[in-house]
Amino acid sequence: MSASEGLSIRPAVEEDVPQILEFIRALAKYEREPDAVSATAADLLRDGFGPNPYYWCLIAELDGIPAGFALCFYSYSTWLGRPGVYLEDLFVLPEMRGRGIGKALLRKVAAIAVEKDCPRLGWEVLDWNTPAIEFYRAMGADFLDTWRNVRMSGEALRRLAGDEEPAR
């Protein structure tokens, strides 16, 4: 699928933060977790647009109208000795789909990874999202299914942190 005429992809600027938050909320709804977003515009502004940003973001527009976004941070491969690009969110508004916008966003992220000499681009996909899985497989993506994702948060994280003994 080739990208639509009238499509542009550009780095997000501070003024895009309210739109980014709308995209994040719409994506959470699509992922069946509509109440999971507690991020505020102030959070996104502080963390993405300061001197040492934690993330970076691309905005896709179709004829000047926001259509989707990609939000990334840098990972690190100790085997390769290079940062990688981690794609945390990729989303196109449902009414804007079928025009190649998602693939155009992914291409741009890949181009930035190559430009910055990041040898890996990683992301996650929900195991029930068969169309996305087939799409990624067709592009030559690998699925790292021998690895399980582990997370500590909330009370378990605080408990573990509180257990820490002072270095002697």
Place this chain on the structure above:
Amino acid sequence: MSASEGLSIRPAVEEDVPQILEFIRALAKYEREPDAVSATAADLLRDGFGPNPYYWCLIAELDGIPAGFALCFYSYSTWLGRPGVYLEDLFVLPEMRGRGIGKALLRKVAAIAVEKDCPRLGWEVLDWNTPAIEFYRAMGADFLDTWRNVRMSGEALRRLAGDEEPAR
């Protein structure tokens, strides 16, 4: 298990880079990928100890002898609007195990996450590593098994990047 007497955990400094590389190689061997490490000391120095480091690292020493390490970078949660800590590598030398060094490293990483107001600590575990999985579960970790890890690298990544159409 309480940490051993004589154990200290400290942030890595530039002079630790050769030791960090040894730990990385030893971990790759444990993960059954002994030839996977192409990182050099120069890579690790550039990426971990410049003005905007891509990773940070803790060194565990027992009676002043290097025993293990933890290497992390910052992820980002768009749902929470906060960075998270991602634990890329955690390793204790085989001959130093059974003294609580791994848990002490993990505790210190958790303490740093809490101190920096990072609500999540994430990492991965190989699905055949049952002792580690049980250890993490006992600590209250969650396993995000509905998500599959996807990666593009090498020729597939370059091809995708090359496909990118200029923004119009």
